[in-house]
Amino acid sequence: MDDVQSLRRQFPILSRQVHGRPLVYLDNAATTQKPLAVIEAERHYYEFQNANIHRGVHALSQEATDAFEAARDTVRAFLNAPRREEIVFTRGATEAINLVAHSWGRSNLAAGDEILVSEMEHHANIVPWQLLCEATGAVLKVIPIDERGALVPGAFESLLGPRTRLVGITQVSNALGTVNPVADIVRKAHQAGALVLVDGAQAVAHLSVDVSALDCDFFVFSGHKLYGPTGIGVLYGKRDLLEKMPPYQGGGDMIAQVTFKKTTYNELPYKFEAGTPHIAGAVGLGAAIDFVRSVGLEAIAAHEDALLAQATRLAGEFQGLQVIGTAPGKASILSFVMKGVHPHDIGTILDREGVAIRTGHHCAMPVMDHYHLPATARASFALYNTPDEVDALFRALRRVEELFLK
Amino acid sequence: MSDLRDLYQEVIFDHNRHPRNFGPLPEANRHADGFNPLCGDRLTLHLRVEGGVIREARFEGAGCAISTASASLMTEALKGKTEAEAATLFEGFHHMVKGEPVSVDLGKLSVLAGVSEFPARVKCATLAWHTLNAALKNEPEPVSTE
Numbered sequence: 001m002d003d004v005q006s007l008r009r010q011f012p013i014l015s016r017q018v019h020g021r022p023l024v025y026l027d028n029a030a031t032t033q034k035p036l037a038v039i040e041a042e043r044h045y046y047e048f049q050n051a052n053i054h055r056g057v058h059a060l061s062q063e064a065t066d067a068f069e070a071a072r073d074t075v076r077a078f079l080n081a082p083r084r085e086e087i088v089f090t091r092g093a094t095e096a097i098n099l100v101a102h103s104w105g106r107s108n109l110a111a112g113d114e115i116l117v118s119e120m121e122h123h124a125n126i127v128p129w130q131l132l133c134e135a136t137g138a139v140l141k142v143i144p145i146d147e148r149g150a151l152v153p154g155a156f157e158s159l160l161g162p163r164t165r166l167v168g169i170t171q172v173s174n175a176l177g178t179v180n181p182v183a184d185i186v187r188k189a190h191q192a193g194a195l196v197l198v199d200g201a202q203a204v205a206h207l208s209v210d211v212s213a214l215d216c217d218f219f220v221f222s223g224h225k226l227y228g229p230t231g232i233g234v235l236y237g238k239r240d241l242l243e244k245m246p247p248y249q250g251g252g253d254m255i256a257q258v259t260f261k262k263t264t265y266n267e268l269p270y271k272f273e274a275g276t277p278h279i280a281g282a283v284g285l286g287a288a289i290d291f292v293r294s295v296g297l298e299a300i301a302a303h304e305d306a307l308l309a310q311a312t313r314l315a316g317e318f319q320g321l322q323v324i325g326t327a328p329g330k331a332s333i334l335s336f337v338m339k340g341v342h343p344h345d346i347g348t349i350l351d352r353e354g355v356a357i358r359t360g361h362h363c364a365m366p367v368m369d370h371y372h373l374p375a376t377a378r379a380s381f382a383l384y385n386t387p388d389e390v391d392a393l394f395r396a397l398r399r400v401e402e403l404f405l406k
Numbered sequence: 407m408s409d410l411r412d413l414y415q416e417v418i419f420d421h422n423r424h425p426r427n428f429g430p431l432p433e434a435n436r437h438a439d440g441f442n443p444l445c446g447d448r449l450t451l452h453l454r455v456e457g458g459v460i461r462e463a464r465f466e467g468a469g470c471a472i473s474t475a476s477a478s479l480m481t482e483a484l485k486g487k488t489e490a491e492a493a494t495l496f497e498g499f500h501h502m503v504k505g506e507p508v509s510v511d512l513g514k515l516s517v518l519a520g521v522s523e524f525p526a527r528v529k530c531a532t533l534a535w536h537t538l539n540a541a542l543k544n545e546p547e548p549v550s551t552e
Contacts, residue, residue: 342470344445345414348524352410361446374446374468403414404471 001299001383008384010035010291021354024389024396029174029202029333029380030358031224034288038228041287042280052276054253068279071286072269078289079219080210081236085268088242089277092233093201094124096220097168099235099272100197101128103245104218105166111137114163116194118143118151118180119370120173123363125199129168138165145370149176150327157188164194171203175364175378176325177308177333179207186216195241201225205382206304206331208297211236223281227382228288232281235272242268249274300383304332307381307390314394320405321397324376332381335362338397341404343377349403350377353396412520413527414471417479422471427481431464439548440467440537442529447473451537453484460484460492465534472518472527477534479515489542496535503531 001007008014011033016023025033045067051060053068069084076084090096109115115129119142126140133140141159144152160167167189171182186196197218200209204221211219218237224230237245247254247265251274256264265271292300311334315323320339338346347359358378361368368374379393431452440449447469454462463481484492498510505522521531529551540549 342468342474344447344470344527344530345472348413348527349410360444365446368446374448403410404419 001295001303004303004384004386007295008386010037011384012036012039014384018354018356019352021352024353024355024392026379026381026385026389026393027356027358028205028382028385029225029362029378031230032205032227032382033384034229034284035227035291037291038284038287042229042284045280045283050280053279054270064279067283067286068277071282074286074289075234078204078209078293079234079236080212082212083239086236086239086242088235088237088269088272089282090220090233090235091231091278092222092224093199093220094222094233096218096233096235097124097197097199098128099248100218100220100237101132103248103272104195104241105129105132105138106135107244107246109136109138109165112163113138113165114141114161115139115166115168116141116143116156116159116164117168118156118170119145119366120149120151120176120178120364121168121170121366122174122199122201123365124201125168125170125197126366139163142366143169145178145367148327149173149178149325149367151180156185160188160192160194162192164189164192166195166197168197168199170199170201171209172206172331172333173325173364173367174202174333175362175367175376176327176335177330177380178325178327179203179329179331182216183214186214190215202333203331205292206297206301217241223285223288226285226288227291229278229281229284232278232285234285239268242272245272247271247274251275253277295383301331303383304381304385307385307387308332308334310387310390311379311381311393314390318394318397320401324371324373333378334380335376335378337373337376338400341400343375345404346377346397346400349400350393350396353392353399355393355396357393409520409523413524415517415520417514417517418471418475421475421478425465425474425478427464427478429464429466431462434462434464436541436544438537438539438541438545440533440540440551441548442469442473442533442551444529444552445470447530447533449473449477449533449537451477451481451534451541453538453541455489455542458488458490460487460489463538465537469533470527470530472521472530473533476518476531479518480534480538483513483515484538492538492542496538499535500532503528 051064053065195217200221223232254274324335343359434452436453449467463484
């Protein structure tokens with residue numbers, strides 16, 4: 001990887017101070033900061049190209065359309081998806097999952113059909129399926145996790161049955177950092193005749209994804225966890241599936257012809273992109289992907305692995321601190337609790353030291369229930385974090401100890 | 407760290423470590439559950455109200471230092487108060503933690519004044535009081551800070 005200091009200079013926000021201290025931003029699993037390349041791409045779009053897309057005959061509309069569609073090509077290449085029409089822009093991973101649950105789910109599921117999700121899913125990969133089950137009479141089944149925060153070995157295989165229609169699985173757990181064996185899950189699910197949706201929201205910034213090799217049926221992610229803008233995300237779906245699915249929302253851009261007798265729908269991917277999309281967001285996401293690829297995901301992973309190893313070692317030396325989520329091969333997340341101090345109090349004290357972490361249930365309440373905890377504190381690392389910042393985290397945790405446990 | 411000391415006063419640590427009136431109250435005639443979905447804190451409040459006067463108040467649950475201390479201090483402050491007096495206290499407490507002028511004497515509750523400098527923590531301090539409101543109205547649904 002490039003020198004981390006030169007990378008940091010590309011993120012203007014990292015030079016600011018918080019409560020008079022240098023910002024130590026360790027809440028990257030919630031959202032990452034944005035490099036100049038992304039900020040400038042959005043700015044350039046609005047300064048020079050802004051227009052509505054796919055319709056206007058004027059020059060700006062054509063340029064805006066070209067920029068938006070170029071971003072789609074960038075996403076396609078990033079995921080190694082076979083075809084550009086398999087890339088649907090959404091508001092984020094959440095909307096992408098809701099799209100599949102609503103469109104595919106309501107036209108394919110019957111009462112008694114089963115959907116499998118894991119116990120470590122984000123609420124975004126639980127609640128849309130619960131809504132679908134309520135509407136169709138399908139049944140949601142849960143693959144349990146063990147004390148390390150890994151899927152219980154053999155549990156998925158034993159839950160997979162003739163009524164299983166879809167498996168929704170996160171590639172990387174946002175609350176624990178666990179990396180799931182998604183390729184193995186896809187293979188076994190397909191043998192059982194079930195589809196697989198992979199929630200890549202937490203994965204795409206840390207490991208390289210190849211949806212062709214993975215052979216998953218759907219893959220979703222959000223731009224803002226990949227150094228891109230908020231409000232833009234992606235659904236990848238296999239063309240054969242997307243072709244057969246009804247539209248998710250109706251409106252402009254998703255139609256071929258409208259009469260009051262009958263409306264015919266536009267071709268893929270526009271069938272699923274009703275209304276004016278977040279054009280600038282897509283352009284920014286394209287720039288974010290170019291940025292990540294220029295740094296290199298393998299180099300990023302190696303850098304973050306070193307930070308996680310350092311943090312895990314320091315956590316082990318910290319009496320009273322317990323790491324939650326100890327599966328082997330974790331990605332960039334250190335979730336923990338401290339004896340005698342509630343995570344919310346840890347978060348407030350760290351904030352005053354300039355250290356930004358997340359505290360709470362991380363939108364994964366079933367994970368908290370599994371560990372019988374109301375909440376955890378979570379530090380999550382990105383390509384711009386440094387070993388000094390990991391040290392700063394633990395110095396700040398010593399202040400918590402001083403204040404609370406002296 | 408001076409502003410942190412404003413938030414985390416010794417009295418708050420004391421009530422966090424040794425919450426007063428903590429546990430069930432078999433003779434209670436009012437109950438309510440409070441929940442802060444942002445941090446997962448849960449609290450159950452039990453009251454014995456006779457003739458419009460709060461005779462006993464106890465709480466159970468798990469929360470951060472601010473919400474635990476606030477619940478503990480609240481149960482102490484409530485004993486012997488009429489429902490109307492309790493409502494007035496809540497109003498004054500709410501003004502205090504929002505950094506607004508307070509016209510009632512809050513007594514020991516004023517150790518939580520530092521919360522006003524930490525907007526993200528106001529809901530921790532008010533969870534117990536919102537739960538009190540629900541208990542006095544005998545609302546069956548858990549009350550949420552959101």
